[in-house]
Amino acid sequence: MEKEDLPLLQEWVNNLNIEGEYEPIKQETIKDLEKQYDDLKEGQWFFIEKKDGKKIGYVAHFVSMGKQKEIGYALLPEERGKGYGTEAVTIMVDYLFLSKDIMRIQADIRPENIASQKVLEKVGFKKEGILRKCYFSRGKLRDTAIFSILREEWKEPKIIAKGK
Template identity: 60%
Template sequence: MLEGKNVNLRVVEKEDLPQLAEWINDPDFYGEYEPLIQVTRVELEKQYDNLLSEERWFIVEKKDGSSIGGMSHFPEGKLIEIGYTLIPGERGKSYCTEAVKLMIDYLFLSKNIIRVQAPTDPRNISSQRVLEKAGFKKEAIVRKSNVIRGKWRDRALYSILRKEWKEPKILTKTAPG
C-alpha cells in the first residue's frame, strides 16, 4: 500500500476486476478525451494475468477504504508511462494530483529510471493541471496519435525527470515489489 495524506494506492487484486470492468464499460469513466472501451470480465482477467513485469495496475482509494479510481504504470518501449482515471463523483477534489505524486515517488524510489511520461489530450485541461501540479513539464505534441470518438487526435506528451523530482513529495511508506 502506498499511503498519501488523503488517498492511498493499492495494487489491483483479482477481486477488483469486476469493479474495474464496471467502470471501464461506463463511457463517463474515461470521458470525452479518452478512447471508448467495452470489455468483458474474462477479457480483463486475461489482460491482468498477462501483465508484463514492468506493468502494474493500482486502485486509488480514499482513507475510508472506498475505491475512487484506477492508476497504472506500464512500459512504453524502454520508458515508463502512467495513466489515471477517477470516477466522476470524486473529480475536482485534488485526489488525482495526490495520487500522481504518490506514484511518481514510488517509481523513482523503486526503479532505476530517469524519467516518467504521461500523454494526454490537449483539450483535457484537468489532466494537464494534474500533471503540472505533480511537477511534469509539457515536452511535445504527438500529432494524430490517438483515436477519440472516431477522429484522429493529437496528444500532448508530459514528462518528469528524476533530477526534477529530487525527493519524495508525499510517500511515507513503500510497499515491496
C-alpha cells in the same frame, strides 16, 4: 489491485463517464482485462482509496512506446476537483522513483484534457510535445500530448517518505 478486483475495473473502464470524454470508447470483457493483467509484467494497477476504504478511482503504471514507464489515472466523476488526482499522481511518482531504476516517467494525454494537464504540471511534469493525429477516437483522428518528469526534476519524495 488483485485479480478478483477486475469486475469492478471492468465496470469502470467500460463507463464513458469515468474514463472521461477524451479517451477512446472501450468495451472490455473480463477475459480482455485478465489478459492485460497477466501481461502487465513491469506494470501494476492500484485503486485510489479514501481513508474509509471507499474506492474512488485508479492509477496505473505500465511500459509503453518500447521502454517508457508511463502512468494513467481516472477518478469517479463525483470525486473530481478535490485534489485526489494530484495526490494520487504524486504518490505514484514517489513510488516509482523510489522503487524502480528509471530516469523518467511519462504520461500521454489528450491536449483538450485541461484537468489532466493541470494535475501533471502540479506534480512537476513538463510538456515535451504533440504526436499529431496519432490515434482514432470517437469519430476523428486526434493528437496526443506527451508529458514527462525526470528523476533530477523530482529530486525527493513529496508524500511517501513523510509518512502521510
